[in-house]
Amino acid sequence: MTTVTAALEGYTQQLRNNRMGLWLFFISEAFLFGGLLVTRFYLWGNTRPELDQTIGLIVTGVLLLSSFSMNMAETAIEHGDRRTFLGGLAVTAVLGLVFLIGVMVFEWGLFPAIYEGHLKPGDNVYGAVVFAMTGMHALHVISGIIFIAIVWNLGRKGGFSPERHWGVESCAIYWHYVDVVWIFFYPALYLIGTVAH
Amino acid sequence: MPKSATDIRHFIIAGVLVAITTVLLDLLLKAILPMPVQGSHQAQVIDQLTSWHLTLIAFLFSLVVVIMLYSLFVFRKKDGDESEGAHFEGNTVLEIAWTVIPLIVVFVFGFFGVRALSDVTRAAPDEITVNVTGFQWSWLFEYPDSGVASNELVLPVDRAARMDMTSRDVIHSFWIPEMRVKQDLVPGMTTTLRFTPSVTGEYTVDCAELCGLSHYSMVAPVRIVEQAEYEQWLAERTAGTAPALAQTGDETDADTDVETDADAQSN
Amino acid sequence: MTLWSLGLVRGVVGQIVGFAAGMALVIASRLLFGFDPVWNQEPALVGGIIIGSIGFLIGVGALTDWFKWMRGIETPLHHGPPHGRPAWTRYFGVDYNHKVIGIQYGVTGIILLGIGGMFAVIFRTELAASGFQFLNPSNYNTYLSMHGWAALAAILLGIGGMANYLVPLMIGAEDMAFPRLNAFAFWINVPGIITLLMSLNYGWDGGWTVYPPLSVLGPVGYQFTFWAVFLIGLSSILGSLNLIVTILRMRPPGMSLFRMPIFVWAVFATSLIQLTATQFIGQAFLMLSFERLLGMGFFDPDKGGAPILFQHLFWFYSHPAVYIFVLPGLGIISEILPVFSRKPLFGYRWIALSSIAIALVGFLVWGHHMFTSGYGEYLRVPFMISTLLVAVPTGVKFFSWLGTMWGGKLSFPTPMLFVLGAISVFLIGGLSGPILATTATDLFLHDTYFVVGHFHATIFGGFVFPFFAAIYFWYPKITGRMYDETLGKIHFWLMTPAFWTMSLGQMSVGVMGMRRRIADYDPALGVEFGHVLVTIAGFTIAFSVLLMIYNLLHSAETGRVAGNNPWRSRSPEWQIPSPAPEHSYASPITVVGEPYDYGIPNSTYVHMAPLAAADD
Structure with missing residues (x-):
């Protein structure tokens, strides 16, 4: 056995371990987000707060769109197309930022000078749960954007190849996962139940 | 002492010891766990159920500890004996038995538990x-x-x-x-x-x-x-x-x- | 070598600097966002806790390799002690060898167990007589609460120690699947523990359950507890993730799931719970922290919140947590018993599957802690039945242990004594369970000292005794020397009767009307004698543990050289030299037999060579 094939075998082994580790992490995180959903249904039942439907629709659309650009980036590196890869990552990060701005500036009203929000975390149980769910999700989006920035920087410097791009793969799966979580959160926050006044 | 581990005499001796210990332990448990004055109708129901539980505890504790102690004395290694114990890896019938019998006991006690619960929470007309x-x-x-x-x-x-x-x-x-x-x-x-x-x-x-x-x-x-x-x-x-x-x-x-x-x- | 070269020292300095930076950050952002007043103790302290913990991790060097990866720098794994420094220093800094990390976990666990025990001994002494002797209600409540979380964190660390040290050895793996994550998961505990101990300065009084609204109204010490538990919980999640991947992916050829050493099964079951349920307590404690910080009304009825929701979230972790604590210990019992019985483990598959069954049923029983909480009455019966069902797989373990001993050739060195002690003590804990699971009787016993007795018997039987058994049993493999057998036996014969006394004493005073967690009691209850007995027993246990620590430290220098396999075990870790070398296995191993086939001449479990050689 030559050292090259031995190294490759080691890499394949490690890659399999990494994949399993990442999916176990997602299972674990599912319990975190599930816990937040449990909290939402326990406290709100069949009601929901009056949230801005336009903002909700826009940020959801933006986040879904970002999954496509992320997928584009990953496919590109698999084919060795570095330009599209970097471009796709950049678009994803920008869309992620737009999502964050939508949530933090408009839904939260973090900067009242720009936009006055509807809810405060300390108002009542509606404010509390909205901020807990969107806050925990936003934390994951932020970490995802940082992740993308690191991968983008490494890719710019010539890192990753069609054969070896676990960094890209994990970044992409993580981003899709955070996206999927929002697909559960969006109806729970914006659609299910009657508006409580 | 019988030589073989599966000799019936082992089980008879251990069984008798378990029975004796159960009775003694039941008395002991009820002595060291003195309930306060039985001051309500609910207390009668709960104390009755507690008493059954304590008897069950006495039996199960004796069952495990007596058989364990019996093994420790009877099957201890003699000085200088470096040989291995009898080779048996398990017994499916036994395993099924000690899965199913406890399951039945659980449901019996569950039934009495549910009955007691409905007794102690029942509403009366003239409250x-x-x-x-x-x-x-x-x-x-x-x-x-x-x-x-x-x-x-x-x-x-x-x-x-x-x-x-x-x-x-x-x-x-x-x-x-x-x-x-x-x-x-x-x-x-x-x-x-x-x-x-x-x-x-x-x-x-x-x-x-x-x-x-x-x-x-x-x-x-x-x-x-x-x-x-x-x-x-x-x-x-x-x-x-x-x-x-x-x-x-x-x-x-x-x-x-x-x-x-x-x-x-x-x- | 300077003090600065010790990772621990750098970590503590990093935490202090980070704490100051975090407080400054909070003050600055309050200024920026126009909060009034700019200085507010609680948010500033929370900022300090969070940034301080990150500061520790940076200081100790747990993040160094990952930071390098982010800049595209390769970091080959370094093996062996650090260059130019004494070998012992590797235990005080980041090291990627699972055996070093296992020892770090274990020793930290013992130290924290000592701290937790010390709190218990302090307030136990206060309880020996009614009236207030030397504590007031405020510090009584704080010590009581600290005892809870210090001891629970110690248990998690002790389990981490056993799992990290033993699992890769037992499955013949070179190391864990993710060595850096492993080191990170250990080191994140240390700022957690420091944070937990800092809470003493501010006090908190909710017991380990920290039910709101009390924990929202109480002193700021709660924040330290919330974040400490969050950090330790994060360690649990990452550690269990690592263990699951290691167990599923890194076994040698021939080791099918049902040929794994039984302890590995127990760790697997435990890790499944840790990976998932821990998220709930992390989330619940974060919610409490933010309810205090931002007035978020999750559990505040005035804002439409529900105090009972916290209990659901809390117990969804904290009940399975008990199985996290006991399953590895039960695995240790099953692992050691066949060695000293010289007989196969009776019903291997049943024991393995019963661990998984306990873990799964454990997810469905949390409501039995809430029979009196005021949740829907219709929930009482299902939770009662599901809880009683746990008795069935637990019973399978007990009976299988009896089957293992029956007809064996039993010998009784210290590890075996502790295993037998564990069985007897866990039996007390287990058998006092159904009476608490039955709703009607629980309405009487809930929140009394009976529960305290039950819980401590479960934890001592399921964790403490097996943990000590494991320490004595693998001590020769870790140090290469034998512990002092006489001292070990004295330890056992002091601790076991003392524990029986303590356990039955606690149950007895509980039935007589002694409530849990009260700083003082009415002498008219007639429980003073019981409390005196329990206190004496507590001191005896504490003394016997000190004896063990002396034994372990002393024998590492003076003990007789143990040899590779003093217990004549079949397990792979005993087929390599003692102490275990840096690379545990000189070559990959192959499994060729059953793990516990004692009594079959010339049968072996492992072949100490790769697959190709085994075919020869």
């Missing part, structure tokens, strides 16, 4: 309702039928009582050991506890859920009296000869000089 309020660290009892409020709980004997309870601050728990049953008081909701006192006497209602600094002293007197005495007490109270009520828990921690939680929070 006395008392509104109980817990706060750090005292109790307030209000009798809605007569408008009486008191820091002492007075109830007639042999008549079902219903406590409708809530808390003003943190979670407390209403427990009169002689009545056995217990229920938390939760701020923002009303919880209910039913019991029927069966023995007159003076007891205490204790807070059983850690509720802060003076949790240990959140105790109020309880008097179970005859119906006539109860009515007389209510009449005295309604006439307005009652002593002043404790509305806050401040006096309960007068003997300590530490900050209360509320003080510490406002710093």
Whole structure:
């Protein structure tokens, strides 16, 4: 056995371990987000707060769109197309930022000078749960954007190849996962139940 | 001593020892776990169930410990003997037996548990309702039928009582050991506890859920009296000869000089 | 070598600097966003806790390799002690060898167990007589609460120690699947523990359950507890993730799932719970922290919140947590028993699957802690039945242990004694369970000292005794020397009867009307004698543990050289030299037999060579 094939075998082994580790992490995180959903249904039942439907629709659309650009980036590196890869990552990060701005500036009203929000975390149980769910999700989006920035920087410097791009793969799966979580959160926050006044 | 591990005589000896130990242990357990006065109808149900549980515990404890000790003495390694034990890896019939039999025992005890639960929580037609309020660290009892409020709980004997309870601050728990049953008081909701006192006497209602600094002293007197005495007490109270009520828990921690939680929070 | 070269020292300095930076950050952002007043103790302290913990991790060097990866720098794994420094220093800094990390976990666990035990001994002494002797209610409550979380964190660390040290050895793996994550998961505990101990300065009084609203109204010490538990919980999640991947992916050829040493099964079951349920307590404690910080009304009825929701979230972790604590210990019992019985483990598959069954049923029983909480009455019966069902797989373990001993050739060195002690003590804990699971009887016993007795018997039988058994059993493999057998036996014969006394004493005073967590009691209850007994027993246990620590430290220098396999075990870790070398296995191993086939001549479990050689 030559050292090259031995190294490759080691890499394949490690890659399999990494994949399993990442999916176990997602299972674990599912319990975190599930816990937040449990909290939402326990406290709100069949009601929901009056949230801005336009903002909700826009940020959801933006986040879904970002999954496509992320997928584009990953496919590109698999084919060795570095330009599209970097471009796709950049678009994803920008869309992620737009999502964050939508949530933090408009839904939260973090900067009242720009936009006055509807809810405060300390108002009542509606404010509390909205901020807990969107806050925990936003934390994951932020970490995802940082992740993308690191991968983008490494890719710019010539890192990753069609054969070896676990960094890209994990970044992409993580981003899709955070996206999927929002697909559960969006109806729970914006659609299910009657508006409580 | 029989040589083979599967010799029937081993099992007979061990079985007899288990039986003897079960009886002794049952007596011992009931001696070291003395219940308070059986002061309510609910207490009779609960004590009966407890007694069955203790007997089961005595049997199962004896079963495991006696067989274990028997093995330790009979199957211990002799000095200088370096050989291995008998080779058997398991026995599917035994495994199924000690899965299925406990399962049956679980369902039998589950059945009696459900029956006891419905006994101790059943509503009676002629209940006395008392509104109980817990706060750090005292109790307030209000009798809605007569408008009486008191820091002492007075109830007639042999008549079902219903406590409708809530808390003003943190979670407390209403427990009169002689009545056995217990229920938390939760701020923002009303919880209910039913019991029927069966023995007159003076007891205490204790807070059983850690509720802060003076949790240990959140105790109020309880008097179970005859119906006539109860009515007389209510009449005295309604006439307005009652002593002043404790509305806050401040006096309960007068003997300590530490900050209360509320003080510490406002710093 | 300087003090600065010790990772631990750098970590602590990093935490102090980070704490100051975090407080400054909070003050600055309050200024920026126009909060009034700018200085507010609680948010500033929370900022300090969070940034301080990150500061520790940077200081100790747990993040160094990952930071390099982010800049595209390769970091080959370094093996062996650090260059130019004494070998012992590797235990005080980041090291990627699972055996070093296992020892770090274990020793930290013992130290924290000592701290937790010390709190218990302090307030136990206070309880020996009614009236207030030397504590006031405020510090009584704080010590009581600290005892809870210090001891629970110690248990998690102790389990981490056993799992990290033993699992890769037992499955013949070179190391864990993710060595850096492994080191990170250990080191995140240390700022967690420091944070937990800092809470003493501010006090908190909710017991380990920290039910709101009390924990929202109480002193700021709660924040330290919330975040400490969050950090330790994060360690649990990452550690269990690592263990699951290691167990599923790194076994040698021939080791099918049902040929794994039984302890590995127990760790697998435990890790499944840790990976998932821990998220719930992390989330619940974060919610409490933010309810205090931002007035978010999750559990505040005035804002539409529900105090009972916290209990659901809390117990969804904290009940399975008990199985996290006991399953590895039960695995240790099953692992050691066949060695000293010289007989196969009776019903291997049943024991393995019963661990998984306990883990799964454990997810469905949390409501039995809430029979008196005021949740829907219709929930009482299902939770009662599901809880009673746990007795069935637990019973399978007990009976299988009896089957293992029956007809064996039993010998009784210290590890075996502790295993037998564990069985007897866990039996007390287990058998006092159904009476608490039955709703009607629980209405009487809930929140009394009976529960305290039950819980401590479960934890001592399921964790402490097996943990000590494991320490004595693998001590020769870790140090290469034998512990002092006489001292070990004295330890056992002091601790076991003392524990029985303590356990039965606690149950006895509980039935007589002694409530849990009260700083003082009415002498009219007649429980003073019981409390005196329990206190004496507590001191005896504490003394016996000190004896063990002396034994372990002393024998590492003076003990007789143990040899590779003093217990004549079949397990792979005993086929390599003692102490275990840096690379545990000189070459990959192959499994060729059953793990516990004692009594079959010339059968072996492992072949100490790769697959190709085994075919020869």
